[in-house]
Amino acid sequence: MKIEKRKKLKELYSQYEKDVAEFKKSAACVKGCANCCIDVGNIDITTLEGIIIYDRVATFEEPLKSRIKAGLAQNKMERENGVLSRCAFLKADKTCIIYDIRPFSCRWLYSIKKCDGASPTIHRRALNLAKQTVKKIQQLDSSGYSGHISYILFLLDKEEFRKLYLRGKSKPQKIAYFGQSHGIMINRTVPL
Numbered sequence: 001m002k003i004e005k006r007k008k009l010k011e012l013y014s015q016y017e018k019d020v021a022e023f024k025k026s027a028a029c030v031k032g033c034a035n036c037c038i039d040v041g042n043i044d045i046t047t048l049e050g051i052i053i054y055d056r057v058a059t060f061e062e063p064l065k066s067r068i069k070a071g072l073a074q075n076k077m078e079r080e081n082g083v084l085s086r087c088a089f090l091k092a093d094k095t096c097i098i099y100d101i102r103p104f105s106c107r108w109l110y111s112i113k114k115c116d117g118a119s120p121t122i123h124r125r126a127l128n129l130a131k132q133t134v135k136k137i138q139q140l141d142s143s144g145y146s147g148h149i150s151y152i153l154f155l156l157d158k159e160e161f162r163k164l165y166l167r168g169k170s171k172p173q174k175i176a177y178f179g180q181s182h183g184i185m186i187n188r189t190v191p192l
């Protein structure tokens with residue numbers, strides 16, 4: 001499923017990187033900083049990005065796979081309680097275990113000043129380009145949803161939901177309660 005969509009998603013990531021390359025030259029971000037991976041509350045993804053991560057996690061050996069699943073469950077619980085928590089994919093050395101397939105939320109964020117616990121400082125033009133790219137990804141994933149990484153992976157872990165999504169179908173009524181209580185957006189209804 002969705003080979004074309006996966007390809008198009010990579011193109012959208014690449015296009016964004018090209019568009020903001022000049023801005024990112026002044027970024028203060030360094031490998032191993034990971035402030036934005038610990039304040040993971042805003043890491044929202046689409047189901048298209050989620051299924052790519054889901055497939056990768058399925059290839060992990062034990063005990064890593066169980067550790068990631070436990071971390072995601074913890075992220076979900078903490079998020080439900082309004083607590084920001086360390087991303088389940090962040091390694092002890094503060095690098096990302098799924099770096100090559102990290103979602104767009106983790107790609108666009110940078111800061112021209114060292115964050116040191118504060119919010120990142122990003123060029124307004126880059127922020128606007130990021131917002132446009134998010135919309136494009138949601139349009140591309142028109143049969144899917146958007147929400148916090150732990151919520152989308154929780155849904156994809158349900159066989160019925162995953163199979164329906166992989167068939168390109170969507171039945172939002174099936175996840176209505178979870179969706180409403182967890183701020184899940186139906187991509188096709190997100191205004192352009």
Ligand code: SF4
Nearest residue numbers: 037087089090096106
């Ligand atoms: S997926 Fe990777 S880059 Fe994104 S928040 Fe988690 S550890 Fe950080």
